[in-house]
Amino acid sequence: MSEVTKPGGTRAIARDAVRARISEVAVDLFDEHGFDNVTVEQIAAAVGVSPRSVHRYFPAKEDTVIGDPAGWGEHVRDQLVARPSDEPIWDALLASYEALLATPGRNEAQGRKAMRILGSTPALRARNLEKHLLWAHLLTPIVAERLEGDHRGLRAEAIVQASLACFDIALTAWAEADAVESSVELLRRSFGALQPTA
Amino acid sequence: MSEVTKPGGTRAIARDAVRARISEVAVDLFDEHGFDNVTVEQIAAAVGVSPRSVHRYFPAKEDTVIGDPAGWGEHVRDQLVARPSDEPIWDALLASYEALLATPGRNEAQGRKAMRILGSTPALRARNLEKHLLWAHLLTPIVAERLEGDHRGLRAEAIVQASLACFDIALTAWAEADAVESSVELLRRSFGALQPTA
DNA sequence: CCACAAGTGGCAGAGACTGACAGATCAGGC
DNA sequence: GCCTGATCTGTCAGTCTCTGCCACTTGTGG
Known part of the structure; x- marks a missing residue:
């Protein structure tokens, strides 16, 4: 399931991988503590990126689950x-x-x-x-x-x-x-x- | 369309009236400027109450339209x-x-x-x-x-x-x-x- | 190697929403 | 009429999501 980004390039691959990783971590955290009890900051920390970057990949917190x-x-x-x-x-x-x-x-x-x-x-x-x-x-x-x-x-x-x-x-x-x-x-x-x- | 509050009393009537008024004002503002371009603060000012009170009547901004x-x-x-x-x-x-x-x-x-x-x-x-x-x-x-x-x-x-x-x-x-x-x-x-x- | 694009982080800020507290207001009993 | 208690309201402080903006780093292609 590649994303909307232009198909070619190693950059797009990296991007998709990071995106998938954030989603995976977020879903796990939500599953354990509940959606409302997990902040974007916590997700970012768990992945190892800044909160700002999380919002770059997913316009809204909900989208980390929806895809x-x-x-x-x-x-x-x-x-x-x-x-x-x-x-x-x-x-x-x-x-x-x-x-x-x-x-x-x-x-x-x-x-x-x-x-x-x-x-x-x-x-x-x-x-x-x-x-x-x-x-x-x-x-x-x-x-x-x-x-x-x-x-x-x-x-x-x-x-x-x-x-x-x-x-x-x-x-x-x-x-x-x-x-x-x-x-x-x-x-x-x-x-x-x-x-x-x- | 009375609300969930106990039926009796003048207080419930006033409450419903205020609620209806807020909803009416909000819908008018949304209609004119668009939902995203109107803040709760503006709605509150137009009605003549504090923003906090608006949130007391409607848990979310969307509910002013939905009812x-x-x-x-x-x-x-x-x-x-x-x-x-x-x-x-x-x-x-x-x-x-x-x-x-x-x-x-x-x-x-x-x-x-x-x-x-x-x-x-x-x-x-x-x-x-x-x-x-x-x-x-x-x-x-x-x-x-x-x-x-x-x-x-x-x-x-x-x-x-x-x-x-x-x-x-x-x-x-x-x-x-x-x-x-x-x-x-x-x-x-x-x-x-x-x-x-x- | 170098210019350029892309990605990232930090910062500041708007806006929605919440809890806590103090003052105002009104219903009902005396 | 007045007091008491419940309800309503405003103010303040705070959290969290989400968005521009800018500087910095890191790859990519010539």
Whole structure:
């Protein structure tokens, strides 16, 4: 998961590494003491950098847990546009999210820990929902293009937001349950809850 | 819309009035200058109280726009439990939200202004979605009770969150469009987007 | 080797929010 | 009318997040 920085160069590699390290340390500290009881200064000290630099890598403290929203959002969008245009929209969305969950390079334990912290702190939940809003802006136009009839914009928004809610619910359940079920399984089940007849 | 304070007494009335006044002034200022360009100090000065008092009425600056989340959430919940138990769940949810929109005492112009500000600032949208999360906690158990089969908890969550997304989308669209369509109409349409077959 | 870009740290400051304390204000009993 | 106690308010001091700004260091490419 490289960042937004220009791809080439050793500098970009170092940057990503530092970024990942800060995130890792922060999540561990949050997990142990709680999000509100850890200051940016403490995170910086634990990593070995100045507080100023932490804020250079992450505009907000919450982002150390959330990560890079735009990156994965664009990933989902790319998956969606690649689906055949005659596929039912819900199937296409489900497949796109599944592809995201199946992306390699995602640390299972770390991801679950981050998700658990995310669910425990209101401020973090809010920031996470903001990320979903950003995703929605990326996905809605694509969905709207596949719909027919009137009010496509409104309907597309409803479908996208509902699917994102399913995605969020599945991940939350996955983080809280003790690995007895895969995230993909939970995702399919939550999607199924909205289509009793189809 | 009285608050959480004990019902009786002139003091509670005064308290609600001050609270409403602060909210009104804040929304006007945000509307004119933008949410981020207005400080709590300015709001306090405009109302004629100290900044400390503003924070006494509203724990966070965002809450001056959002209002009291729990109050209306419980209202929706009460509506939902009052629906006949054999009614399809989506119909029951739709009716409950409609009842909320039809509640008297809601200032149309002020509500629309607040909604528009809410849509223009990411931090506010996120905080508003947090409110919906609180509502979801109230509604999910009731919905779960009406479902049958396995995984009722997860399915109930998906349904509730999806319906809340529809509610939010309808209100946002209502605030941005220029009154050409009623909020109830938009709500029904967004609900319809999720049930192409039913 | 040298110029230049990029990264870092320290500093100062704004703004949101909190706790503690003292004074003002109002309800209800006498 | 007046006192007592509860409630409300303002002031002050303080923490924490986040942002410019500037000087310094460290790599990168010519």
